[in-house]
Amino acid sequence: xxxxxxxxxxxxxxxxxxxxxxxxxxxxxxxxxxxxxxxxxxxxxxxxxxxxxxxxxxxxxxxxxxxxxxxxxxxxxxxxxxxxxxxxxxxxxxxxxxxxxxxxxxxxxxxxxxxxxxxxxxxxxxxxxxxxxxxxxxxxxxxxxxxxxxxxxxxxxxxxxxxxxxxxxxxxxxxxxxxxxxxxxxxxxxxxxxxxxxxxxxxxxxxxxxxxxxxxxxxxxxxxxxxxxxxxxxxxxxxxxxxxxxx
Amino acid sequence: xxxxxxxxxxxxxxxxxxxxxxxxxxxxxxxxxxxxxxxxxxxxxxxxxxxxxxxxxxxxxxxxxxxxxxxxxxxxxxxxxxxxxxxxxxxxxxxxxxxxxxxxxxxxxxxxxxxxxxxxxxxxxxxxxxxxxxxxxxxxxxxxxxxxxxxxxxxxxxxxxxxxxxxxxxxxxxxxxxxxxxxxxxxxxxxxxxxxxxxxxxxxxxxxxxxxxxxxxxxxxxxxxxxxxxxxxxxxxxxxxxxxxxxxxxxxxxxxxxxxxxxxxxxxxxxxxxxxxxxxxxxxxxxxxxxxxxxxxxxxxxxxxxxxxxxxxxxxxxxxxxxxxxxxxxxxxxxxxxxxxxxxxxxxxxxxxxxxxxxxxxxxxxxxxxxxxxxxxxxxxxxxxxxxxxxxxxxxxxxxxxxxxxxxxxxxxxxxxxxxxxx
Numbered sequence: 016x017x018x019x020x021x022x023x024x025x026x027x028x029x030x031x032x033x034x035x036x037x038x039x040x041x042x043x044x045x046x047x048x049x050x051x052x053x054x055x056x057x058x059x060x061x062x063x064x065x066x067x068x069x070x071x072x073x074x075x076x077x078x079x080x081x082x083x084x085x086x087x088x089x090x091x092x093x094x095x096x097x098x099x100x101x102x103x104x105x106x107x108x109x110x111x112x113x114x115x116x117x118x119x120x121x122x123x124x125x126x127x128x129x130x131x132x133x134x135x136x137x138x139x140x141x142x143x144x145x146x147x148x149x150x151x152x153x154x155x156x157x158x159x160x161x162x163x164x165x166x167x168x169x170x171x172x173x174x175x176x177x178x179x180x181x182x183x184x185x186x187x188x189x190x191x192x193x194x195x196x197x198x199x200x201x202x203x204x205x206x207x208x209x210x211x212x213x214x215x216x217x218x219x220x221x222x223x224x225x226x227x228x229x230x231x232x233x234x235x236x237x238x239x240x241x242x243x244x245x246x247x248x249x250x251x252x253x254x255x256x257x258x259x260x261x262x
Numbered sequence: 263x264x265x266x267x268x269x270x271x272x273x274x275x276x277x278x279x280x281x282x283x284x285x286x287x288x289x290x291x292x293x294x295x296x297x298x299x300x301x302x303x304x305x306x307x308x309x310x311x312x313x314x315x316x317x318x319x320x321x322x323x324x325x326x327x328x329x330x331x332x333x334x335x336x337x338x339x340x341x342x343x344x345x346x347x348x349x350x351x352x353x354x355x356x357x358x359x360x361x362x363x364x365x366x367x368x369x370x371x372x373x374x375x376x377x378x379x380x381x382x383x384x385x386x387x388x389x390x391x392x393x394x395x396x397x398x399x400x401x402x403x404x405x406x407x408x409x410x411x412x413x414x415x416x417x418x419x420x421x422x423x424x425x426x427x428x429x430x431x432x433x434x435x436x437x438x439x440x441x442x443x444x445x446x447x448x449x450x451x452x453x454x455x456x457x458x459x460x461x462x463x464x465x466x467x468x469x470x471x472x473x474x475x476x477x478x479x480x481x482x483x484x485x486x487x488x489x490x491x492x493x494x495x496x497x498x499x500x501x502x503x504x505x506x507x508x509x510x511x512x513x514x515x516x517x518x519x520x521x522x523x524x525x526x527x528x529x530x531x532x533x534x535x536x537x538x539x540x541x542x543x544x545x546x547x548x549x550x551x552x553x554x555x556x557x558x559x560x561x562x563x564x565x566x567x568x569x570x571x572x573x574x575x576x577x578x579x580x581x582x583x584x585x586x587x588x589x590x591x592x593x594x595x596x597x598x599x600x601x602x603x604x605x606x607x608x609x610x611x612x613x614x615x616x617x618x619x620x621x622x623x624x625x626x627x628x629x630x631x632x633x634x635x636x637x638x639x640x641x642x643x644x645x646x647x648x649x650x651x652x653x654x655x656x657x658x659x660x661x662x663x664x665x666x667x668x669x670x671x672x673x674x675x676x677x678x679x680x681x682x683x684x685x
Contacts, residue, residue, distance in 0.1 A: 082590070103595050103597070106594065109591075110592060113591075117587075117588075126275065137592070138265070
């Protein structure tokens, strides 16, 4: 598996995310789930990825995160070719460069809100260092992020399962942002929120991404959110394969 | 290292979060630890207690019979002798060149269930216990006059005796109708310091005193119409004609085999000499099967506890897939997930073992007086011995192995799930 940018002459190092001729197959399946000739995200760019369920959105995020390896093709993140990294290196790289927000149940129930936010700093020394450099200490950075995401200090002492879903998602956003990763991946982060809260959450998230200059990959099937993004990608159009066989 | 200590902390918090379920597992591991170590402790300490009672004795000599029986009655005053040995043989043995000392012992009487041992001053001088300790008086004096009795620490404590107390001995060991030697009362002259051996539960009188109280007896009963008072008895020849057994110490230990052969081939009467160590080995090999069975059962109980541990962690994994995916998204490697899960199991095992050890200490403290009173077995609180450490190590290793099973499952799960878990 080569790691060249391809004959078209694009420079993969110029992108936050760069996929070329990526084919992904689940073990035991005949047809590939994903077959993407080219997909790229510039640094600081906010990309809205839409597609029906089963179109391979989560698989695409898994490839970018280095959780899955493509059958063929190359994946670059921050100019680093993931194909060349071993799985432990990819895990470290993910911890260093990518922040995640999931659909729901984002928080670890037995950790405090602050500990949940600090989780990436525990696994990535790089993010710990960056948080310290920015705010003096990782905890100070976490508190700052929580306040910027409208979570007042009066809530911080609560067990995480006593927070509302919207509050939980904002804690998750703070965790994704702590230590300033260059890429944020949000996998349907708003689908468990009601319509009003969706907009509010998205505004907060986009604002923070702008101020930290992080690229954002935002996956949703809710087209109404797309208007706030600079780039909108429809996965079935990117993907030559028809998505997952089942479901 | 920092990552490991964080994972350990995380494992602790995760386990604490599910303390309700895991508490039961901790309990069952604690129970198996108590059982396994308790049996081991009892086993080794009972042996120790036996071995310590005959330190320094090279040979036990008695009338020919069962060697184990001879040792049990000569040293532990358990059971009775079927035959006695002649006093002349005992004297001849004592005069041999290779013999350093002899302790003649005559048994048969008792006092309120405690055995009365008739012996000589040699007993107090040469008897050794716990490798090299000698008997000491806690109170009073050694035997000075004919009807003096020195009593063991336990006897004194239980019966509430102090020096100058007058007591009557009973004929025979234990039974419903004991005839008391009320006509010849004894005076407690001294009380021995506690030894942790059968000595604590005995009473010691001189060989002559044993003769004296039986002077007007024949065939195990008083001669009708014959009364010889305590004052008159001194006029009789009180040298014994037979004794029950004799403990022998040699000048050189290496002579013991030759000397044993000499005793076993004794011309004038059938005698036998047994080496305490050899007899004890025989005894242990007899009880060994039972001990092994007990250890096996408690090992099985432990295995059950650990299987429960694996099952509990495994069952918990299903609902924790989400949690593991979050950790993975924050940069945790599948190896970290494996370590995390294994640590959780390890923490549970260690807390179980600690609880079990504490319970064992409490238990030993509670039952040791009961064992000492009723069986003369001395069990005491002690830090774990080598064998117990080995067992503890085995429990911990087995626990780690048991938690490795769910840990590997978590590892595989986090590999295949990645960051997306369908719930």
